[in-house]
Amino acid sequence: MPEFKRNKLAEFVKNDSGEFPPVFVGREDILEDILDQSRHAFKRGSAPAKNTKVIHGAPGAGKTSLLTELSQRGKAEEHHPRTVVVTSAEIKNRLPDVMKAIVIAASKPQGQWFSALKTRGSDLGQRIGNVSFLSFQADFAQMTQPRGPDDLYSLARMVPSGKWEHPVILAIDEAQRLRGDIATPYAEFLQAIHDANRVPLPLTLVFAGLGDTQERVNNIGITNCVNVFAVEALNRQEQTQVIDGFCEYFGVEVGTSRERLHSFFESTDGWPRHIYWAQCALAETLLEPDIDGHMDKVSDWLTVEQRRDRFRIGYYEDRRSLALKISDKLVGAVMKTVAVYNDRGIKINFSRLADQINGYSNKFQGHSSGWCVPEDFGTGSSAVRRYIEHLVHQGALAEDVWSDTYRCPIPSFQSHLISRANFTPEESMALEQNLAAEIPE
Numbered sequence: 001m002p003e004f005k006r007n008k009l010a011e012f013v014k015n016d017s018g019e020f021p022p023v024f025v026g027r028e029d030i031l032e033d034i035l036d037q038s039r040h041a042f043k044r045g046s047a048p049a050k051n052t053k054v055i056h057g058a059p060g061a062g063k064t065s066l067l068t069e070l071s072q073r074g075k076a077e078e079h080h081p082r083t084v085v086v087t088s089a090e091i092k093n094r095l096p097d098v099m100k101a102i103v104i105a106a107s108k109p110q111g112q113w114f115s116a117l118k119t120r121g122s123d124l125g126q127r128i129g130n131v132s133f134l135s136f137q138a139d140f141a142q143m144t145q146p147r148g149p150d151d152l153y154s155l156a157r158m159v160p161s162g163k164w165e166h167p168v169i170l171a172i173d174e175a176q177r178l179r180g181d182i183a184t185p186y187a188e189f190l191q192a193i194h195d196a197n198r199v200p201l202p203l204t205l206v207f208a209g210l211g212d213t214q215e216r217v218n219n220i221g222i223t224n225c226v227n228v229f230a231v232e233a234l235n236r237q238e239q240t241q242v243i244d245g246f247c248e249y250f251g252v253e254v255g256t257s258r259e260r261l262h263s264f265f266e267s268t269d270g271w272p273r274h275i276y277w278a279q280c281a282l283a284e285t286l287l288e289p290d291i292d293g294h295m296d297k298v299s300d301w302l303t304v305e306q307r308r309d310r311f312r313i314g315y316y317e318d319r320r321s322l323a324l325k326i327s328d329k330l331v332g333a334v335m336k337t338v339a340v341y342n343d344r345g346i347k348i349n350f351s352r353l354a355d356q357i358n359g360y361s362n363k364f365q366g367h368s369s370g371w372c373v374p375e376d377f378g379t380g381s382s383a384v385r386r387y388i389e390h391l392v393h394q395g396a397l398a399e400d401v402w403s404d405t406y407r408c409p410i411p412s413f414q415s416h417l418i419s420r421a422n423f424t425p426e427e428s429m430a431l432e433q434n435l436a437a438e439i440p441e
Contacts, residue, residue, distance in 0.1 A: 002248070002251040002252070002253065003251045004250070004251040004252065004253070004286075004292060004293030004294075005249075005250045005251045006287065006292070006293065008249075008250060009250045009283050009286065009287060009293075010283075010287055012250070012279075012280075012283065013280050013283050013284065013287075022245070022246065022249040022250070023241070023242055023245030023246055023248075023249055024065065024069045025234065025238045025241045025242045025245065026234050026235075026238040026241075027062070027066050027069070027231065029229075030055060030066065030229045030231070031066070031069065031070055031073060033053070033227060033229075034053055034070060034169060034204065034206060035070070035073055035081055035169075037051060037053070037204050038081035038167040038168075038169050038202070038204045039081065039167065041167050041202040041203070041204055042079055042081070042164070042166070042167035042202040044202075045200060045202060046196055046200030046201055046202060047193075047196050047201070047202060047203055047204050047205075048196060049194075049195055049196040050194060050195065050196070050223075050224045050225070050226065051196075051204070051225075051226045051227075052193075052194045052204075052205040052206070052207070052217075052222060052225045052226070053204070053205070053206045053207070053225070053226075053227050053228075053229070054175075054206075054207045054208075054213055054214050054217060054225050054227070054228045054229070055067075055206065055207070055208040055209075055213075055229045055231055056208070056209055056210060056211055056212075056213045056214065056228070056229070056230060056231065057210070057211070057230060057231030057232060057398075057409075058210065058211065058232075058395040058398050058409040058410060059210065059273070059319065059393075059394070059395040060271055060272060060273025060274065060315075060395065060410075061231040061232060061233075061271070061272060061273075061409075062231060062272035062273070063173065063208040063209070063231055064173055064208070065272065066208070066231065067083070067085050067171045067173055067206075067208055068085070070083050070169065070171065070206075071083035071085060071171075079165065079166055079167070080166060081166065081167045081168070081169050081204075082105035082106070082166045082167070082168050082169070083105075083168075083169040083171055084098070084101045084102055084105050084168060084169070084170050084171065085171045085173060086098050086101070086170070086171070086172055086173070087172070087173050087174050088172055088173070088174045088175055088176075088177040088178045088209075089174070089177070091172050091178075091186050091190070092178070092180070092184075092186045095185060095186050095189060098170070102168055102170060102203070105166065105168045106164040106165060106166055106167075106168050106202075107163075107164075107165055107166075164201070164202055167202040167203070167204065168202065168203050168204070169203075169204045169205075169206055170193065170203060170204070170205055170206065171206040171207075171208060172205075172206070172207050172208065173208050173209070174208075174209055175207035175208055175209035175213045175216060175217065176209035176210040176211075176212055176213045176216050176393065177209070177216075178207075178209075178216045178217065178219075178220055179216065179219070180220065182219070182220050182221035184220075187220040187221055188221075190205065190220065190221075190222060191220070191221045191222060193205045194222045205222075210392060210393055211392045211397070211398045211399035211400075212389060212392055212393075212399055214228055228402075232409065233269055233270035233271050233272075233410075234270040234271075234272065234275070235270065236270070238270070239262075239265060239268070239270050239275070240262065242275060243261060243262060243265055243275075246279055247261075247295075250283075250286075250293070251293060252286060252293050252295060253293055253294045253295060253296070254295050255294065255295055255296035256296055257295040257296050257298070260295075260301065261295060264278065264282065264301070264304070264305065264308070265278050267308070267309070267312075267412065268312075269410060269411055269412050271410055271412075273315065274312055274315075274410075274412070277308060277311035277312050277315060278308045278311075278312075280311060281304055281305075281307040281308035281310075281311055282304060282308070284307065285298055285303075285304050285307075286298075312412070313416065316412075316413055316416045316417075319394050319395050319396075319413070320394070320417070320420070321390070321394055322374075323374045323376065323377070323387075323390055324390075324391075324394060324396070324417070326370065326374045327370055327371070327372065327373060327374055327387075328370045328417075328420055328421050328422070329364065329368065329369075329370035329371045329421050329422075329423065329427070330357065330360055330361065330370060330371050330372065330373065331391070331396065331417050331420075331421065332417055332418045332419075332420065332421025332423060333356075333360045333364075333371075333421070333431055334353070334356070334357065334360075334391065334396070334397075335396065335408060335414045335417045335418050336418055336431060336435065337353075337356050337435060338353070338397065338406055338407060338408050338414075339408055339414060340435050342407050342408070347403065347405040348405060348406055348407075349403070349404045349405050349406075350385075350388065350404050350406070353388060353406055354381065354384045354385070354388065356438070357373065357384055357387065357388070358384065359434070359438075360434075361373060363430075363434070364427065364430070364431075368424070368427070370421070373387045374387075377390070388406075392406075395409065395410060395413060396408065396413065396414070396417060397409070
């Protein structure tokens with residue numbers, strides 16, 4: 001019988017550990033591609049030009065946990081890749097600190113944290129593991145003011161490619177928030193890494209964000225990315241591995257409840273964040289003193305299911321921004337429209353989706369409130385574009401930037417948004433008639 005790790009399970013729930021799962025499953029093709037690229041860069045002394053990686057997916061798809069797992073891989077190797085994970089805000093506003101973290105990640109670990117990192121960038125440094133002191137003297141004063149590509153030259157002068165103890169992966173999370181001129185220092189710095197030919201270093205660049213991340217990356221001057229990976233739901237086999245791994249990690253005694261356990265997770269759609277909420281709901285029951293990690297002692301599964309659904313719906317309500325609440329009818333109509341298109345195997349592009357939104361606003365706004373694009377998005381075609389972007393950022397839509405088409409990535413969220421629209425019978429009938437007339441067979 002496994003030892004039930006009560007304290008660890010309680011900490012897992014308390015600390016909101018959904019982004020850092022105790023058992024990581026799937027995404028092997030993505031992880032190995034990035035790590036292989038990093039190892040290859042180290043062998044040749046520099047990363048190939050224009051071999052930047054982009055990982056995109058809807059909220060809760062597990063992008064951040066993927067980056068966390070990336071930083072844990074390969075540590076048994078002598079010159080294993082080190083991953084520095086920063087947010088888009090940090091790369092824009094704290095470029096010197098990011099530079100310091102890269103230098104430390106590339107160098108041989110020994111001693112205590114470099115004093116400069118105690119006051120600036122220590123949180124960045126802590127993300128790369130037990131790397132703490134430089135094996136050489138570096139003049140960090142040169143890195144006090146961001147200067148774009150000049151900073152990369154500065155880094156290369158202080159730490160030439162041949163002195164790197166480890167290849168480094170610079171991973172930027174929340175990359176959909178990268179906006180700005182391609183001439184900004186941080187954009188030029190990233191361009192210099194991406195181009196590689198100007199400053200040859202074993203440094204691999206990875207962006208992770210929502211569906212429009214590829215567009216954001218292109219807008220700051222980084223083009224011709226070799227690999228773009230879409231992160232979506234886990235398949236049935238991967239879900240099983242996550243569930244079984246969760247129980248094994250925390251010492252949960254499953255007993256004769258295995259079938260009931262797997263049935264409990266079916267409503268998650270295989271979506272990592274929803275799996276986490278289901279784990280939390282189950283964990284609260286397993287932590288009860290009279291159950292104490294023994295699943296066969298759970299007699300009231302209905303209560304556990306209700307708690308699971310309450311957690312998930314609460315998460316959905318958090319995703320329903322003020323704009324989505326104000327335009328709840330329009331959101332529900334968009335969800336229905338995209339679903340019908342996808343069910344018929346038809347892709348809906350931006351132009352067609354924008355026409356549908358304009359059509360609903362014109363046709364239904366007299367019925368009741370909630371049918372118009374909120375005023376905060378402006379007016380005209382630009383307002384509709386910003387509104388669609390907002391639906392993508394909230395996880396209601398997923399965009400395929402290569403084909404300029406949209407779909408609903410999370411079926412249960414789609415259903416929730418339709419239900420929250422509270423269509424009147426007249427609205428439902430008119431909407432169905434509109435869809436029948438507008439969508440080609």
